[in-house]
Amino acid sequence: MMKKCIFVLIYILLISSVGCWDRKDIETRGFVLGIAIDDYPPIPTGGATTQNESKPEEEKKFELMQTHVGRPTYAMTVQIPIIKKATFRSSSFEGTGTGGPATHEITQVGNSFFSMTREISSRLELTPYYEHLQALVVSEDVARKGLHEVLDFFIRDHEMRRRTRIFVSKGEAKKVLDVVPRIEDYSAILLAKLPLNSTVNSRLIQQTDLGLAIENIHKRNDFILPYVEATKDEIKSLGAAICKDGKMVGWISPIEVEYIKHIRGLYEGGVLNIKDPYHEKAIVTLEIASSKRKITPICEGDKPKFKIDLRIRGSISEYANLKYHDLLDENELTVLEDAFASKLKEECQTVINSIQERYGADVFHFNTILKTRKPDYWEQINKQWHDIFPTVEVDVSAQVKIAHVGNIR
Amino acid sequence: MLKRIKSIFTHRKNENRYENQNIEELKKFKLGNDLDDNISQLLRFMGNCFDIKTRKLTLSKQNVEVAVVYIDNLADSNIVLEHIIKPLTINSSDAESNANNNLFEHIKNSVISAGTAEETESYDDIVLAVMSGNTFVCIEGYSKGIIINSKGYSGRSVTEPIMEPSVKGPKEGFVELLKDNLSIIRRRIRDPNLSLEKHIVGRRTKGEVVIAYMRGIVNPELVNEIRKRIQAVDIDDHVTTAKLLHFIVDHPKSIFPQVQTTERPDKVVSALLSGQIGIIIEGSPTVLITPVTLPMLLQSADDYHENTYIVSLIRFSRYVCLIISALFPSIYIAITSFHPGILPTTLALSIAGARAGVPFPAFLEAVAMEVTLEILEEAGKRLPKVIGQTVSIVGGLVIGQSAVQAKIVSPIMVIVIAFTAIASFTIPDYSLNLASRILRIPFMILATTLGAFGISIGVLYILGYLCSLENLGMSYMEPITPYRLRDWKDTIIRAPYSTFGKRPEFLAPEDSQQQIITKIKKAKNKGGP
Numbered sequence: 045m046m047k048k049c050i051f052v053l054i055y056i057l058l059i060s061s062v063g064c065w066d067r068k069d070i071e072t073r074g075f076v077l078g079i080a081i082d083d084y085p086p087i088p089t090g091g092a093t094t095q096n097e098s099k100p101e102e103e104k105k106f107e108l109m110q111t112h113v114g115r116p117t118y119a120m121t122v123q124i125p126i127i128k129k130a131t132f133r134s135s136s137f138e139g140t141g142t143g144g145p146a147t148h149e150i151t152q153v154g155n156s157f158f159s160m161t162r163e164i165s166s167r168l169e170l171t172p173y174y175e176h177l178q179a180l181v182v183s184e185d186v187a188r189k190g191l192h193e194v195l196d197f198f199i200r201d202h203e204m205r206r207r208t209r210i211f212v213s214k215g216e217a218k219k220v221l222d223v224v225p226r227i228e229d230y231s232a233i234l235l236a237k238l239p240l241n242s243t244v245n246s247r248l249i250q251q252t253d254l255g256l257a258i259e260n261i262h263k264r265n266d267f268i269l270p271y272v273e274a275t276k277d278e279i280k281s282l283g284a285a286i287c288k289d290g291k292m293v294g295w296i297s298p299i300e301v302e303y304i305k306h307i308r309g310l311y312e313g314g315v316l317n318i319k320d321p322y323h324e325k326a327i328v329t330l331e332i333a334s335s336k337r338k339i340t341p342i343c344e345g346d347k348p349k350f351k352i353d354l355r356i357r358g359s360i361s362e363y364a365n366l367k368y369h370d371l372l373d374e375n376e377l378t379v380l381e382d383a384f385a386s387k388l389k390e391e392c393q394t395v396i397n398s399i400q401e402r403y404g405a406d407v408f409h410f411n412t413i414l415k416t417r418k419p420d421y422w423e424q425i426n427k428q429w430h431d432i433f434p435t436v437e438v439d440v441s442a443q444v445k446i447a448h449v450g451n452i453r
Numbered sequence: 454m455l456k457r458i459k460s461i462f463t464h465r466k467n468e469n470r471y472e473n474q475n476i477e478e479l480k481k482f483k484l485g486n487d488l489d490d491n492i493s494q495l496l497r498f499m500g501n502c503f504d505i506k507t508r509k510l511t512l513s514k515q516n517v518e519v520a521v522v523y524i525d526n527l528a529d530s531n532i533v534l535e536h537i538i539k540p541l542t543i544n545s546s547d548a549e550s551n552a553n554n555n556l557f558e559h560i561k562n563s564v565i566s567a568g569t570a571e572e573t574e575s576y577d578d579i580v581l582a583v584m585s586g587n588t589f590v591c592i593e594g595y596s597k598g599i600i601i602n603s604k605g606y607s608g609r610s611v612t613e614p615i616m617e618p619s620v621k622g623p624k625e626g627f628v629e630l631l632k633d634n635l636s637i638i639r640r641r642i643r644d645p646n647l648s649l650e651k652h653i654v655g656r657r658t659k660g661e662v663v664i665a666y667m668r669g670i671v672n673p674e675l676v677n678e679i680r681k682r683i684q685a686v687d688i689d690d691h692v693t694t695a696k697l698l699h700f701i702v703d704h705p706k707s708i709f710p711q712v713q714t715t716e717r718p719d720k721v722v723s724a725l726l727s728g729q730i731g732i733i734i735e736g737s738p739t740v741l742i743t744p745v746t747l748p749m750l751l752q753s754a755d756d757y758h759e760n761t762y763i764v765s766l767i768r769f770s771r772y773v774c775l776i777i778s779a780l781f782p783s784i785y786i787a788i789t790s791f792h793p794g795i796l797p798t799t800l801a802l803s804i805a806g807a808r809a810g811v812p813f814p815a816f817l818e819a820v821a822m823e824v825t826l827e828i829l830e831e832a833g834k835r836l837p838k839v840i841g842q843t844v845s846i847v848g849g850l851v852i853g854q855s856a857v858q859a860k861i862v863s864p865i866m867v868i869v870i871a872f873t874a875i876a877s878f879t880i881p882d883y884s885l886n887l888a889s890r891i892l893r894i895p896f897m898i899l900a901t902t903l904g905a906f907g908i909s910i911g912v913l914y915i916l917g918y919l920c921s922l923e924n925l926g927m928s929y930m931e932p933i934t935p936y937r938l939r940d941w942k943d944t945i946i947r948a949p950y951s952t953f954g955k956r957p958e959f960l961a962p963e964d965s966q967q968q969i970i971t972k973i974k975k976a977k978n979k980g981g982p
Contacts, residue, residue: 045456066904069815070789071808075801127805175794176801203794233798 071127074170077147077178078123078232080217081194083185084116084153109154109163118186118194120160121151121218122172123232146229149221157197174203179235180210180254181272183217187285187292192261199258206255209236211272212285212292220274231279238281239270246305246314246332247298248281261290265412266405268304271295288405296399303395306354306388307408307440311335316358318387320366321379329362330384330446341414343421347432350410352440354388359448371449384444392440404434482576488593492520495589498580505583510541515556518593527586529605536567537588537601557595565590569602581659608633614716616883621758626716631661631735634718638665638731641722646670652683658691665721665731672728672961678925679730679743694737701732701743703924708891710750710884711924713742717754728962744925744960748933748944751775753881756947765946771879772945778877778889779915782823783900783908785869786815791904807863816901818862822870823893825852931959 108116129146150167154160164172177198186194198204213220221231228234242250249270260267268284269292284301285292296304305311313332320326334357342349360380363369371377399407411429414422425432484491492507499505508521519541523533541564561570567588573579574597579589586604611633614626627634635649646668654662662683666676682701690696698712699705715721716739721731724742732741751771756764789808793801811818829848833841853871857864873893880886892915899907922929932940940957942948951970956962 067790067901069808070793070801070805071811073793073805075793075798075805077798125802127802127809173793176798178798205794 068171072170073173074124074168075127075176076122076124076172076174077176077230078181078221078235079177079179079198080121080123080181080183080213080221081157081186082119082121082183082217083189084119106167107151107153109152109160111155111159114155116153117155118157118160119151119153119218120157121149121221122161122164123221123230124148124150124168124170124172125230145224147231149218151218157194158201174201175205177205177208178230178232180208181213181217181220181235182210183213183215184271184285184292186217187212187269187287190291191257191287192290195254195258195261198254204254206253208254209239209252210254210257210269211235211252211281212269214271214273214282220272220279223274223277223279225279226277234279235272238279243313246302246311247283249284249301249305250312251310257287260287264289265409266403266407268296268301268407286399286403286405286407288403293403293405299391300395300399303388303392304399304407306335307337307352307392307396309335309337309339311337315361316356316384316388318383320363321383322376323366323369326366326369327362327364328360328380329364330356330358330444331361332356332358333447334358339413341410341417341421343414343418346425348410348414348418348421348425348436350413350436350438352392352438354392354440354442356384356388356442356444357447358444360446360450368452370452377446377449381444381446384446385442388442388444389440392442393438396438396440400434400436404430406430406433410436480575480577484574484576484579484591484596484598486594486596488518488520488591491591491598492522495522495576495579495583498576499583508538510538512541517556519560520591521588522583522591523588523603524583524586527584527606528588528603529586532567532601532603532605533588537565537590537603540564540566541590557592557597557599560590560592561599565599565601567601567603571600572597573600574598581653584659585661604632611637617715617717617720617754617881619717619754619758622717622754623719625718627718627733627738627740629736629738631663631733634733634740635663637718638721638725638733641718642667642725647725650680652680654683654686654688654692654697656687656689658689660692661735662692662697663733665725665733667725667728670726670728670956670962670964671730672963675730675744675925675961679732683732691736692734694734694739694741697732697734698741698743701741704922707922708888709747709919709922709929710882710888711743711745711922711929713745713750713882714739714884715742716740720754723757727956727967728960744927746927746931746959747885747919747929748931750882750885751880752943752947761947761949765948768947769945771881774876774879775885775889778873778880778886779892780896780908780912781873781876782819782869782893783896783911784905785866786819786897787900787904787908789815790901804863804865807865810860811863812861814901815866816897818866819870819897820894822862822866823897826870826874827890927959932957935959 107119125147126145148168150164152160152163154163161172161174180195180198182191182194195210198208199206211220220235223231223234225231225234228237239248239250239252242248249268252270257267257269259265266286266288268286270281271283271285273280273282283298284296284304286294286296302311302314311332313334316330316332317327318330320328336355338353338355340351340353342351360371363371371380396408399405406429410433411422414425482494485494492509496505496507504525506523506525510519510521511517512519521533521537521541541560561572573582579598579600582600583589586606588601588603589598590601591598608630609628611625611628613624617626625637627637639647644667648664648666648668650664652662652664653659664676664679664683679701683697686692686697686700688696688700694714698714702711704711713720713724721740721742725731729742729744732743734741751768753771756768759767788796789804793805796804808815813821825848829844832844832848836844853867856862857867877886877889880889896908896911899911901907903910920928920930920934928935931937933944937958939955940959942952943957950968954968954970955965956967958965
């Protein structure tokens, strides 16, 4: 009896002295869904959808914060859904549905992201909560200045998640968050769901995790990040930002992204068009179901060589600009397969060469392959890799198998 | 301080100790030779009540006086008249040839035509017999009498079990009358090894308690232990299932039921056949089964009337429901107030949206809903069935709906509590259901103070407690722990009957073979139609 009493007392003591340390009711948290990082100055103006009544000049007064040291260099915008308008749409509950934007966007200017997030609490009754952060949009200017400096807080803090999607935006990043999507409620969630379409569109990059980007930065790998562009009410993922040494160095086109994905073995599905070798005008479409890559490093002399073998399986899904064609002839199929293969081979080669020339950025992660397959050799050339990469020879070969020719009747 | 509080409620040993002198006195008295003396003594003992009937007869041939004593409403008047009084008056003429010495034997053996007739000479036997509805016959000149079984009171007829209905199983349930219950069990086990031991419990009420077990199957030590515990029960009052099980379990203060109470004869029969002991109490429509373990309490009668895969799924979901019933509100509290990060974003937003405008924290909300639920259930139990429906409509629909609309509680909380309540109703054993309900409150407190960490502390404590709980030398979590894989055939899943060869090992049955499985090769139909 006495023992039990002591246990109960200890429990009460523990609680009363520690308090309910993390207790916070769910509705008092401000779920930050998206963050946009822009350069400062100037403060981003964003779209015209600012819901605040006050004039821009007056608004900007709050955006500046007093810093401990240094000058403000970044502007961070957080997207917080207005919960009352957001969810549980049922006719019997008032205050839901129409009118006004569904999110509240707060811009804060400063030089430390952590103090900026804390500063936001002085302007919002809800406590910002980052565990549901969906998307991080970094403007191109910031990315060119260096991603490393920006992203540290977003991986170091315990509320941050590795799976947050990261994007580089053309122009102001706030403009991307300002978009009011037509179907999805919040632009941040739209952004987070966008890469999931990479199974049907090979121009989208599915590996966009914040954790992965940070990992690459720390490993001194080069990588690509999805590049997004926004209009007033639409967001489009368009090509990729190519990053070297944790800095954006250039932009590559969507088609180049496709071939990079082929070479890296990340291809999940997409299309490939060629001109029909028999018919002048016809464009044949191959729906690629699977793309398998086999890469072999050949380490002779002071420069490694790579042999890439692509195996594509797909089906013919369209024959455009041609009246009628049944494709039942086996020989014709073989010719088609070869045509696709040579197209793929050529393009891959071109993309590799062009990236080697333009940026010298190893976005194909050849260094990882060397490191895992030929560790001894890697030790030798480790230091000079950035000099070696632009001159590395790559030999691409491709094999295409057409599994189905599709319905024609 | 606590000791002082405790002493208010506990029995004070030296004060007010009631000595039942009447009954102690009775044991000393024996019947005398004088009939009138005997009868007046007996009536004095029984307080000269109006319903005690004494009929004096004179056997005409022998000119001997005979008295018949019975209680009017307890004894079957048909038996008393047709089989005791009538033969005594008419057939006594046949006794001519008998010597006077054998008159007692003659009456006992040849005259009285009732089912049983026992000799006795002590008053306590006679009083108990008459009080339980038997008839006492006393003959002039003999210092002994005859007790004739004439119990004739009627009870409720056998009906469907109310608390444990079954879809395909038998629709017969126990009733209050001991003889009916015994006959229900006897009818199902036509085995001479079925042992029924009668014990009298209750200093004043003298209720009958029957220990039922299968000789040759049950572990005899268990029977001895139970017998010892029942014999040691010394209470004044009417013995009920709840009271009795308080005396026969190891840890009566535990909230977990260590004895199974059931209204279903088929449950009792299968328990007896697997080596458990049944305790049947007069006046109680529930039968106790002991020893029992937690997995047994989650078995339902319907589990044995369906296909093994279907039953296994249902059984598994029942275990999940037990966990949900105890933990779901606390998990909800922990997630919404500590760890909203583990929810999918859209769900987190929708919960936050539902909770927006609710004035109370999730814990108070949950406690309020829990209390409301208990009130509704209690009200539903007390009221007759016709009004009970009104309560459920007013309580469930009107209060629930308007409380949500008035933003006193969030709709999600209503869902959580309702789901928890429904889950708790799937637990077949009502006492276990109550235990899981009681557990909710401490878990909610833990969740609101320490979050998921608190819940895991609580779960670990409960698991440790359950594993260390013992009754009759048997762990409460048998056969899950201690680990006996062979006995898992009837726990989380119900394996096919072909695996039910051995009885549960942990009950230590004398005869462990339950059934012998012989595979019959099916003749292949080669010809075809």
